[in-house]
Amino acid sequence: MTVGRSKDxxxxxxxxxxxxxxxxxxxxxxxxxxxxxxxxGGDVTLQPEKGAxxxxxxxxTGEVRGFREHDRVRLTWRPKDRAHxxxxxxxxxxxxxxxxxxxLRFHQERLTGPxxxxxxxxxxxxxxxxxxxxxxxxx
Numbered sequence: 232m233t234v235g236r237s238k239d240x241x242x243x244x245x246x247x248x249x250x251x252x253x254x255x256x257x258x259x260x261x262x263x264x265x266x267x268x269x270x271x272g273g274d275v276t277l278q279p280e281k282g283a284x285x286x287x288x289x290x291x292t293g294e295v296r297g298f299r300e301h302d303r304v305r306l307t308w309r310p311k312d313r314a315h316x317x318x319x320x321x322x323x324x325x326x327x328x329x330x331x332x333x334x335l336r337f338h339q340e341r342l343t344g345p346x347x348x349x350x351x352x353x354x355x356x357x358x359x360x361x362x363x364x365x366x367x368x369x370x
Contacts, residue, residue, distance in 0.1 A: 242342035246355045249334045251368040254323050257333040258301050260366060261321060269365065270321065270337070270358050277304065308339075317341040335362065 260266040272287030279298040290311030297305035309316035326332040
């Protein structure tokens with residue numbers, strides 16, 4: 232099997248970072264207007280129900296596929312300049328014994344090939360760096 236490719240989900244990428252904030256803080260940021268603008272695109276609201284559509288100010292569209300409070304959001308993602316949609320998921324999980332750290336992960340699947348996989352790896356790394364900066368900490 233080729234690195235970054237699965238039989239069922241095609242090409243995919245995952246990136247993660249641990250921050251020195253509790254899960255609730257990271258979760259609340261990710262779904263705030265500033266957080267959504269950072270990882271999904273400006274001027275967008277996500278409804279916490281399966282099948283709820285969304286559209287960002289720059290024309291990215293999709294729908295919520297899963298939403299588990301303080302755990303994960305899964306959605307389809309199609310920027311207006313792309314001919315296909317992919318699936319994005321972010322998860323938050325407590326790290327450490329005190330509950331004061333959180334691992335934030337982005338996973339994207341159904342990419343077209345290794346070039347798009349690498350481009351999205353760079354994209355999500357940048358998004359994570361921005362989120363860590365906005366939260367004001369890194370573990």
